[in-house]
Amino acid sequence: MSGSTLLQIDFFDAFAVWRRNYDVNLRLWKAEVLPPLLEPAVSILAFGWGIGSLIAAKVTGIPYLMFVGAGILVVTGLVRAILECTYGAYFRMVYQSTYDAILSTPIGVASLGAGEILWAASKAAFDSLLIMVILLLFDILHSPMSVLIPVVIMVGATGLAAVAFAYTASISSIYQYNYFIGVAFSSLWICGAYFPVDRLPLVLQYLSWALPITSVVDLSRDLMTGRLDSWSMLEAAWIIVSALLAGEIALRRLSKRMYQ
């Protein structure tokens, strides 16, 4: 294949794919929107009131409830993106043959993949908005820059969704997700969501900062507290670049799978 697959995306077509998922979710909103938010809402209470009451000291200069609130906010969105582009996408691709039907129309494979990945990222951003309402009730959102957090989560979720999608396009059995979910969910524990990365052994610190999700957590927390600096800009750049790279890989994998 020559050139970037990303350049083959027709965003009008990608939006048609996005709209298909939106329509389905609108129909199933009771099952799709509220239950998945119960667990993060309770975890904020558990971490903030429960574990947080045991932690008297501030963590990286902020109360633990604020620290962990930012972490849960990001992790909730990212988990949603992972699930959408693993099991959700696999069902549509293999069991429902939805991709086959879509590719029988003028929509190309790059636009199809982009629509799916951006849908997962949109769901992540939407979830983060709802979690932010809960955080607002706890008086955790201190900076007006917090309004940018869903944007950061959406871009970060695009990258992670693309990684998940690349894996989905590469596997032959749904059971192979055990490996991916094991690695992906483990990485969510070392990305600075629940405790500062500098508590980790040095080698894991390097690994953690190499993962774009750590930057998504850190940048979101900085927006929440209003403590942006040049490091934040580097993190933003890394989130964008990694999302583009992952997107390119995902679309190439999908293209290879769908055109044989």
Next chain:
Amino acid sequence: MRISAFSNPSRKQNAPSSAVAGIKVSQGNHCEQSPGRRHAVEAHRLMKKYGTFTAVDEIDFIVERGESFGLLGPNGAGKSTTMRMIYCRTPLTSGHLLVEGWDVRHDQSKIKALVGIVPQENNLDPDLNVIDNLNVYARYFRIPAGEAQDRAEELLDFMGLTEKRNTWVEALSGGMKRRLIVARALMNNPKVLVLDEPTTGLDPHVRHDLWDRLRELRRRQITILLSTHYMEEAQTLCDRLIIMDRGKILALGKPLDLIERNVSRFVLEVHEVDGRSPLSLAPKVIAEAHGATHYYFAPSPELLTPLISKYSDHKSLLRPSNLEDVFLKLTGRDRLD
């Protein structure tokens, strides 16, 4: 109802007029004018290999515009692969393939805008109801919502599904799902309708019902490409057909011509003749033995009737020869793969 031409900047349509499913379309399809279009499909030395396996082996054929063209062959003959190449889902290994004058290698979105596809497997969207299956599909062709809605209602009426418009797809019977897939394939007002074994697994009532609707489309001059292993289906629906086996074309022509060219017009089947050799007969009668059945082919039934008395203790059947006889002769009657 009269529906005007769809218009959008990138999938502009200015092809000649056509009418499908009772819907008059004043100006053609969702596509650009094709370059020097003469035939619906032109395949030249078309080849598809998967590793060392050759699925389609340098075949040539032409499908004229407005004709019903069949692809017959046993499982694994290369029919579906050929069709997938036509609707741009499988890349060619070598050769040339034009659909409505467009090259499948370079003009995929143009071709896909022109083609309606009824796949072998059901790929309706189970997360949507009947009418939304059509409306959401129309979006992929950038058909404006109002026009899509009108067209969907017309097609549901044409396919006898109006009462099911709000039913979930999973609640439909197998026959209704097939009809909905055909309706969906007509949403973009295609020039070429590709049907890959459309009636496989359907009961006879449903199959005949679907044939009636396909005949109606045929009368409206839409080009139909149909793969099947039901000989009756091919004989009933196709103007011309090719018989394929192991990736190659064994025969091409009109159903009746193929019968006359490959087997005589009448056949006497004699069943349960284990161990006996076929009788030697007049020069114009050709005898074949396959398993426990003898076949006697002749240009007229009179040449065969004397034989019936010679097999008075066996079940026998005198009938006109059909495509199945041609098919079995060309692909081998005793093949079980």
